[in-house]
Amino acid sequence: MVHHLFRFRYPKIALLVLAIVLAYILFSQPYAKDIINHLNGYLGDFIAGILLAFGFTAPFAVGYFIVLNPDKIWLVLIVASLGSALGDLIIFKFIKNSFMDEFNRIKHTTIAKTANNLIEKKLGHKIKVYLMYMFAEFIILSPLPDEAGVMMIAGLTKIKQTFLTISSFILHLIGLWIIIKLPIQT
Numbered sequence: 001m002v003h004h005l006f007r008f009r010y011p012k013i014a015l016l017v018l019a020i021v022l023a024y025i026l027f028s029q030p031y032a033k034d035i036i037n038h039l040n041g042y043l044g045d046f047i048a049g050i051l052l053a054f055g056f057t058a059p060f061a062v063g064y065f066i067v068l069n070p071d072k073i074w075l076v077l078i079v080a081s082l083g084s085a086l087g088d089l090i091i092f093k094f095i096k097n098s099f100m101d102e103f104n105r106i107k108h109t110t111i112a113k114t115a116n117n118l119i120e121k122k123l124g125h126k127i128k129v130y131l132m133y134m135f136a137e138f139i140i141l142s143p144l145p146d147e148a149g150v151m152m153i154a155g156l157t158k159i160k161q162t163f164l165t166i167s168s169f170i171l172h173l174i175g176l177w178i179i180i181k182l183p184i185q186t
Contacts (some may be wrong), residue, residue, distance in 0.1 A: 014103050016145070020059040027063030036160075038065045042079045049083025052172065053091060056143025062143045065179045084172035085165050088140065088150050092164055095154040141171040143179065 026032060045068075052061035070076040106112050119128050132152060139149030146168075153159050 016055055016059075019056050019099055023059035023063045026060070027067050032063070032067050036064060037062025044103040045076050046083040049080035049172065049176075050087040052080070052084045052143070052176070053146045055147055056144055058145060062179055065176060066182065068180065070180070073180060075175075077173050077180070080176055081169045081173040084146075084176075088146050088168040088172075089145055089161065089165055091150045092154050092161065099151070099154075099185055109122045109164070137167065137171055141175045143175070 037152075044064075048061045048064045051057035052065075065080070068076065109114075123131070136149040136152040139152075140146050150164075153164060
């Protein structure tokens, strides 16, 4: 009975919420700007870009970019987007190497086949694929964990690494531009 009292059903979501709260507390402090100025530089921007791709570190990367207020915004955006594209490529390779056997098993289950047939019957194959790419790309564009979008693309499509890297770079460039240009006072 004691075991059931302390068992939490959603530990990963709780950790993600905790990371968001901690990032908010950290980057809303007056000294956050000083910390960012010491980390500032293209290496810091590149590393923050990599961190943006991963769910539990994305809130800290977003805080970094909100507080950053760079002079050379386009150079920062390019460097950070290269870091994010590298992060997404790491996620993609990990998923392709570690999860493909499970994705293939899921594709052959009755429920997956039924859902796929129903969606294709209602929407058609091309529209289904376009909607899936749009949804996955929206996830990558947003500060949401890229793992979900990359997993959708890696597990359900035959995308090439080059296309994923280029689209990830462009999506992160747009997303970071929005984050940096948000009218938020720190």
